[in-house]
Amino acid sequence: MKYDVAVIGAGPAGSFAAEKLSSSGYSTLIIDPCDKKKACAGILTARYVRRYGIDEIFVERMLKGVRISFRDTRAEITYRNAVEYSINRESYDSFNLNQAIDAGSELKKDLVISIDEEDSFVGIKTKKEYIPADYAIIAAGVSDLSRICGGTKEYAFCVQHRKDQKPQDYFEIDMLNSGYSWTVPKKDHVITGTSSPAGYPDMPGERGLIPINGPVKNTFSRRFLLAGDAAGFVSPFEGEGIYYARRSGEIAAEVLSGTIEGRNTLSDYESRWKKEFDFSTLAMISRILSNERIIDSFVRSIRDKERFNKLVEDILTKENKELNIKDIHFLIKTLI
Incomplete structure (x- = not known):
């Protein structure tokens, strides 16, 4: 079967793009092995909450602000007009993926090996099969696939693990010249993590890659778009990644819909996200x-x-x- 759009990755960028496309009547396939737990602090920032609200299904704790440290110096920002939430990232992703499936998206639990752009379609090779689609959205995070397709090649290595200690109501970040570490309160414990540009820190826990240095040079091609972490849409300074992932997935879906209907081209994706995301200040x-x-x-x-x-x-x-x-x-x- 040939699909209108194949969405590679079932995180927030992929799931929200797929839900939007399926709701608009396009045959949409999500491809993700669904076998890895995302190494993520799991914060819905004030910007996210203002735009999208929250669902108690995946909320662990309401946050009052942020504490920032460097060596022996510590500062605290208690939010005056905003609120943020610590979430269970696994529950959040599962909730969003199910929303996309309920909207009509099909899910294949598989790993994409490569994508070939042809004149009139993209050919997607997975571990199990070959899948043709008119267009694709690459939302597979920092991965071999996203790097091959022009995705982010600059990233930090992070490791995070659970600590059974009493949680506070603040996101804590310890700034280092060559990286940073963080502590995020959950319902009855905390998640701590450390990042480094030189390699994985020598500590046990879940491992992951965090894009650094902002968006990649080109986030579109003839037949596919890059969204979320794959495009470098992450701001470690803000602790922000989920908002950029969700919103870029939505913009990608809107641009693809317009392209299919002949109202715009994929190049409009770049002008759209640049208008909304202020990476220059960051x-x-x-x-x-x-x-x-x-x-x-x-x-x-x-x-x-x-x-x-x-x-x-x-x-x-x-x-x-x-x-x-x-x-x-x-x-x-x-x-x-």
Whole structure:
């Protein structure tokens, strides 16, 4: 059978894209081995909650804010106008995948080995079979497949594990010059993790890869689109990945629908997500936080300066969609 769209990956990018396409009447196939637990802190950020709300099925704990540390310096941001949630990522993914299936998507539990772009279709080779489709969405995270198809090639190695300790109501992040570590409260325990650009940290736990340095150069091709982690849509500074995954999957589905109906081309995908995702501000902040002296100044300023504390809160929660020039000058002047 030839499908209108094959969606590779059953995470938030893939499941929400598939649900949208199936609901619009397109024959949609989701391909995912469904055999791995996602190494993810599992946070629905304030931006996600404002746009999509939450479902108690997968919520573990409501978060009050974030605590940021560097060496012996510790700062706390208690959200004034926002709320975030710690979730069970496995339950969240299962819920979203079932929503897509209920909308009419078909699921094949299989691993995609390669994709060949032909003039009028894409040929998808899996471990079990060969599947043709008019178009594809690659939402398989940081993987061999996404790298072959132009996906992110810059990533950090992370390991996370469960600790049986009393959870607090704050997401905690310890900033390191060569990486970072985190602690996320769950219902009756915490999840701790560490990342490094040089290789997996020497500790037990679930392993995964986190994209760094922002989106890839090209997120579209003649017959497929890259979404979620595969496209580099992750901001470690914000602890943000799920929102970008879901929204990019939705945008990909909308652009594909328009392409099938002759209203636009796949290149419109890039202009759409660039209009919504402000990775330029995040790249600027990452460049500023480029050495230990500035990282130390950053954490101390959050702790000691109310205006700076509020500015970082606005960046993290997207309370203000864009920083104005005055805010940017204040940020730079404070740190440098």
